[in-house]
Amino acid sequence: MKKFVNDPRQFVPEMLTGIQLASGGALDYDPRYNLIYRADAPNDNKVSIIQGSGSGHEPAHTMIVGKGMLDGACPGDVFAGPPVEFVYETSKLLYSPKGILHLVNNYTGDRTAWEMAKEMCEADGMKVGALLVDDDVAVKDSTWTVGRRGVAGNFFVIKATGAASENGAELEELVRIGEKVIASxxxxxxxxxxxxxxxxxxxxxxxGDDEMEVGIGIHGEPGRERVKLASADEIVDILLDAVVPDLPYSSGDEVALMVNGLGGTPISEQYLLYGIAHRKLADQGISVFRSYVGEYCTSLDMAGASLTLLKVDDELKELLLAPAEVSNRIF
Amino acid sequence: MKKFVNDPRQFVPEMLTGIQLASGGALDYDPRYNLIYRADAPNDNKVSIIQGSGSGHEPAHTMIVGKGMLDGACPGDVFAGPPVEFVYETSKLLYSPKGILHLVNNYTGDRTAWEMAKEMCEADGMKVGALLVDDDVAVKDSTWTVGRRGVAGNFFVIKATGAASENGAELEELVRIGEKVIASxxxxxxxxxxxxxxxxxxxxxxxGDDEMEVGIGIHGEPGRERVKLASADEIVDILLDAVVPDLPYSSGDEVALMVNGLGGTPISEQYLLYGIAHRKLADQGISVFRSYVGEYCTSLDMAGASLTLLKVDDELKELLLAPAEVSNRIF
Incomplete structure (x- = not known):
């Protein structure tokens, strides 16, 4: 194993320590619940938004905690959903009088923990909203999941609800916005x-050295098929042919286009894929409102990439363009 | 080879096309010179700043063209410095009446091209400044290089001079600031x-599966030694023991601390390294003014990381915190 690691059992806590130290005081870290949270949370004037699936998908979600994004993230260990206790205690620590929003990627382990914690919170009299993200069109009812899986599209749910919550939106309004993103x-x-x-x-x-897995899950779950390695053009065709007809996205639509690296693929290749996808969408009359190229939801050191489309209207455009701050920044 | 690529000879142009398309109109692309440049460049009110070494180090430098950063980048092919013609023509296209600043990483191929182009520009009556970046303490006079090599520290030269040029600084002032960064x-x-x-x-x-290369060059050049794979703690010690005494950085200093991924190392491991380095510096009385964790200067898909320290004073702090915009953004 060629990794930068000390005791592998301390991989997640040591990473989370690094996130907190890199934040310049913007984030706090509570090791009891693998919790990274905004130092200024909870804020009585905004709904708190929290997430937490397995670790190993960074920057999701511990590295996108910040103003206009998540208020906190409490992941489990690598590729393991958080225990119920993490979610319940995080909900209590970050609870705002305006309520708390639970964002959940659709995996059975995650759902079980978040649904049970929600019941516990509600029994305590807390106001809790929940959104279930299931953007992966590859397969239904696969390993670890009933229904579709939640992958990189989750970023847009965070961005839109995070922006709206900064503007003071109520919990019901955030659920409406989140469901709109998930539907798009x-x-x-x-x-x-x-x-x-x-x-x-x-x-x-x-x-195999000459193979690729089409429709891969972010925990290495099987996808649609194992095929021979193809050219970048052919790969973008495979991805668009699966994603575009699913909603469907149609001529005249405006979209956010994301090419997400899975962890081991260099950014040069991600931009190469982006250029091909952008042009092929233009050929279908689908125009890109805004581009997202980089790592958003990874699978440790996996070489690979995913493609995400979000159909945008005026409301979503404004939310995407709203300012946001995370510790995982360039400058 | 497991890469997202069509014809490998078109790797760089296809990547550059993707960068331009992802920029939403902020950047233009001139395929004659592998040139990515700001759509609003040249600007008569600011010195133009350009760079271009080999491709394969992305985001350096084509993905950090934008307001407050580079005005243009004209790289050669993968791991090959740009031809003289690229530099000369880019200098003419982006020339401002306030002059143009050439940023050069110290590799023999790069230096030859940039020095010859500078002479050609000056023969045309252009006002050209030049900065030679050589931050890598690993080795001197190695493969491809006389003196020390230029690596990820280059980011801070761009950030500081880019911010100053937005404020209207003259060419001589930018050279002074750049030399200060390089010296620090x-x-x-x-x-x-x-x-x-x-x-x-x-x-x-x-x-080997149980080996690592200490002091690696960003083109895979040999470093100081090939040793057995060590723990993250030991690796940070090796890096700090080489970097800290070189300047030297001393108790009481404030620094920018960068952990740079080399392309194939996931960001989770980069943050783990960051946390260790931050704490070990604190133990030496060296405090982190600002953190930089992510990919700044890569070697294609290499798994690995580098550590950079920049000693900061009030002037450099202000330049680091100044706003900047690049297409390679998160939001």
Missing amino acids: VRSMGIALTSCTPPERGTPLFEI | VRSMGIALTSCTPPERGTPLFEI
Whole structure:
């Protein structure tokens, strides 16, 4: 295993310590619940928004905590949903009189924890909203999931609800906005290599030097099919042919287009894919309102990429363009 | 070779096309010179700043063109410095009456092209300043380089001079600021794996499953030594023990601390390294003014990381905090 790691069992806490230290005081870290949260949360004037699935998908979600994004993230260990206790205690710590919004990616383990915690919070008299993200068109009812999986499209749910919550939107309004994003966003990914969880120390699955996995899950779950490695043009065709007809996105639509690296693919290749996808969408009459290229939701060191489309209207455009601040910044 | 690529000979132009398309009109692309430049450049009220070494180091430098950063970047092919013609023609296209600043990383191929182009520009009556970046403490007079190599510390030269040029600073002032950054910045990197240039199709060098290269060059050049894979703690010690005494950085100093991923290392590991480095510096009385974690100067898909320290004073702090915009953004 070729990783920067000390004791693999301390991988997540040591990463979270780094996130807190890099934040310049903007974030706090509570090691009891793997919790990274805004130092100024909870804020009585805004609904708190929290998420937390498995670790190993960074920057999702611990690195996108900040103004205009999440108020806190309480992930489980690598590729493991958070225990109920993490979600319940985080909800209590970050609870605002305006309520709290739970963002959940659709995996059975995550759902179980978040639904049980929500019931516990409500039994305590807390006002809790919940959104279930399931943007991955690759497969339904696969390993670990009933229904579709939640992947990189989750970023847009955070961005839109995070912006609205900064503007003082009520919990019901945030749920409406989030459901609109979820109804408008679709994704699919392709893996060129496997990935290696630190505690396991060996690749999660085997894949041939001339193969790729179409519709890969972000925990290495099987996708639609294992096929021969194809050119970048062919790969973008495979992704668009799955994503575009699913909503469907149609000529005249404006979209946010995201090419998301899965962790081991360099940004040069991500931009190459982006250019191809942008042009192919233009050929179909679908225009890009705003581009997103980089790592948003990864699978540790997996070489691969996913493509996400979000159909935008005036309301979503404004929310996407609203300012946001996270510690995982360039400057 | 497991890459997202069509014809490997078109790797760089296809990537540059993607950068331009992703910019939403902020950037233009001139395929004659691999040139990505600000759509509003040249600007008569500011010195133009350009760079261009080999491709394969993205986001350096084509993805950090924008307001407060570079006005243009004209890289050569993967790991090959730009031809003289690229630099000369880019200088003419982006020339401002206030002059033009050439940023050059210290590699023999790059220097030859930039120095010859500077002479040609000056023969045309253009006012040209030049800065030579050589922050890598690993080795001197190595493969491809006389003196020290220029690596990720280059980001801070761009950030500081880019901010000052937006404020209307004259060329001589930018050279002074750039030289101050160069005199205050030091870096070193460690590679866990090799990297694969698209046209070559095979790894650039061999490295054992239990080995790492200390002081790696960003083109895979040998560093100080090939040693057994060590823990993250030990790796940070190796890097700090090389970088800190070089300037030297001393108790009481304030620094910008950068952990730079080399392309194939996930951001989770980069933050883990960051946390360790931040704490070890604090133990030496060196405090972090601002953190930089992510990919700044890569080597294609190499797994590895480098550490950069920049000693800051009030002037540099203000320049680091000044606003900047690039297409390679999160939001």
